[in-house]
Amino acid sequence: MPCRDRVRGKGPIVEISVGVREVIVAHHQYIGYDLKPAGELSWTFRASSSAASWLEKLALIMQLVPAVRNAPRVIYCAKTNRRWDRRMSPVHLLNTFDASHIPRVGWTREDFGSVRLWHHQEIPDVLCELESARHYAGEVLQMWYSMQAVYPGLAKGGGLPLHCALIEREWTGVLLVAGGGHGKSTCCRRLPQPWNALSDDLALVIPGGEGTFFGHPLPTWSDHMDGRWAATWNVKRGAPLRGVFFLEQANHDKAIPMGQGQAAIALARSASYVTTRDGLRRDRAREMRKMFFGNATLLARSVPSFTLRVNLNGSFWNEVEHALDGRR
Numbered sequence: 001m002p003c004r005d006r007v008r009g010k011g012p013i014v015e016i017s018v019g020v021r022e023v024i025v026a027h028h029q030y031i032g033y034d035l036k037p038a039g040e041l042s043w044t045f046r047a048s049s050s051a052a053s054w055l056e057k058l059a060l061i062m063q064l065v066p067a068v069r070n071a072p073r074v075i076y077c078a079k080t081n082r083r084w085d086r087r088m089s090p091v092h093l094l095n096t097f098d099a100s101h102i103p104r105v106g107w108t109r110e111d112f113g114s115v116r117l118w119h120h121q122e123i124p125d126v127l128c129e130l131e132s133a134r135h136y137a138g139e140v141l142q143m144w145y146s147m148q149a150v151y152p153g154l155a156k157g158g159g160l161p162l163h164c165a166l167i168e169r170e171w172t173g174v175l176l177v178a179g180g181g182h183g184k185s186t187c188c189r190r191l192p193q194p195w196n197a198l199s200d201d202l203a204l205v206i207p208g209g210e211g212t213f214f215g216h217p218l219p220t221w222s223d224h225m226d227g228r229w230a231a232t233w234n235v236k237r238g239a240p241l242r243g244v245f246f247l248e249q250a251n252h253d254k255a256i257p258m259g260q261g262q263a264a265i266a267l268a269r270s271a272s273y274v275t276t277r278d279g280l281r282r283d284r285a286r287e288m289r290k291m292f293f294g295n296a297t298l299l300a301r302s303v304p305s306f307t308l309r310v311n312l313n314g315s316f317w318n319e320v321e322h323a324l325d326g327r328r
Contacts, residue, residue, distance in 0.1 A: 032067030033059045035150070038214035038238040039206045041157040042071040043150055050078035051130055058143050061219050063234040072124035074149045078132070090118040090127045102127075110280055112145040114138065124153070137225045144221040151275045152284070155291040158207040160267060160299065161274040166203040166215045166239065169195045173215045173239025174320060175203065176308070177270055178247035183310055185220075187247070195317055199233055202274065206238065207295075211302045214238040241303050243324050250309035253316045255323040260297075263305035267296035 032046040033055070044067045047055035055076050058064075077090075090107055103120050107127075110117045114131035126149040133139045151161055165176040165184040178184050188197035199217030206214045216238045223231045245255065246266055258266075271292040275285075306323050310316045 031055060032073075033064035034067045034071065035062070035064060036071070036236060037204060037206045037216045039157075039159075039208045041154065041159060041206055043153065044071045044073045045076065046073050047076040048078070051076040054078070054130060054139060054142070057139065058146075061143070061224065061232055063232050063236070072126075072153055074126050074128055074146070076128045076130060076146070078130050090129060108281070110148070110284070112148060113141070115142050115145040115148075117146075117149050119152075136229075140221055140224040143219075147218070148275065148280070152288060154204065154206075155271075155288050155295065158295050158298065160205040160271045160292060160295050161218070162203050162205060162267065162270045163201070163273050164203050164270065165200045166198045166217050167191060167195055168198060168215075168239040169321075171240065172243075172324060173241045174324070175205075175215060175241065175244045176247055177244060177266065179273075183247050183249060183312065186312060187310065187316060190312075191317060198237065198239065204235075205241070205295075205299060207298075208240070211298075213241045213299055213303055215241050241299075243320065244299070244303055244305040245308035245320060245323075246305070248307055248309050249312070251311055252309065253311050253314040253319045254309045255319040256307045256309070257323075258305040258307050260300040260305070263300040264293065264297040266305075267299060268293040271296065 031052050032044055034042065034044055036042040045055060045058070045064065046067065090109075101123070102125065103122055106122070107118045107120050110119070114133060116129040118127035118129065128146050128149050130142055130146075133142060147161075154161060162175060162177060163179065165188050167174050167176060167188065176184055176187055185200040188200040191197055198215075199220065201220040201222070202218035204216040204218060206216060208214050216235055217233045218235060219233045220231070244263065244267070246258065246263075268289070272285075272289050275288055275292075280288075304323075308316060308319060
């Protein structure tokens with residue numbers, strides 16, 4: 001069962017308003033959606049006409065609403081049939097999109113399978129070039145990879161993308177950090193009320209000012225690739241973080257305090273796992289790892305971390321509650 005179906009309670013913890021629900025441009029000349037989590041960070045996703053339907057599917061999965069902001073943009077465009085030339089500018093891909101302010105030369109690119117990202121040092125916008133996908137699962141894989149366009153700005157803004165579950169209880173957000181197959185989804189399925197699971201695989205950590213951090217869910221992309229097409233995630237809904245728990249499978253449930261240094265290393269490693277792909281340039285990967293470690297250090301200083309030993313038949317949430325209550 002997708003985590004979205006497990007969200008319960010009277011309402012969102014943090015619901016950031018991003019604009020009215022209306023059609024802002026007719027005939028798909030170009031469309032746009034805002035991603036505005038807590039804090040100061042924001043992005044606008046826009047698409048040229050050739051990628052409009054693709055972006056609409058992404059917006060449905062992430063519950064985005066039409067753009068009303070002037071934020072750094074991720075511009076999606078479908079690849080043309082022109083033969084690739086290293087001297088070619090990506091601007092020709094934009095067709096009906098207004099590219100008057102976009103430089104013609106000086107671009108660098110990163111390849112992620114059927115997704116190519118174009119960066120330019122003079123502007124914050126990122127161009128995302130999409131190959132033609134043969135089936136819906138291929139489109140979802142592109143959506144997954146296209147989030148790489150968001151992560152550099154996230155890192156510069158003090159945030160982290162983490163391989164974790166995001167759960168909450170009564171205005172308390174908790175991260176369950178672990179690799180694949182280590183029990184994140186199982187823990188989410190077993191949560192009793194009043195706990196809610198907001199995501200079970202990925203989350204954004206956003207600085208909220210004055211030493212606070214918010215967790216925002218990201219989609220479990222494999223759900224859609226495996227045919228669970230109805231699952232959606234409200235990415236703009238955030239929870240103030242009160243604890244970070246690193247999962248370990250064990251015979252008995254137990255939360256053990258973790259040192260800030262150890263937590264910072266583990267958090268930075270998780271962020272690097274999410275962002276380090278074969279297509280990422282070495283210099284950019286090195287720069288992002290450095291920023292992630294600095295951001296992880298600040299998170300570890302502000303939010304207590306624990307090793308959470310979990311028995312799959314136990315009541316691990318009691319250990320989480322006791323650990324958090326001891327810090328209040």
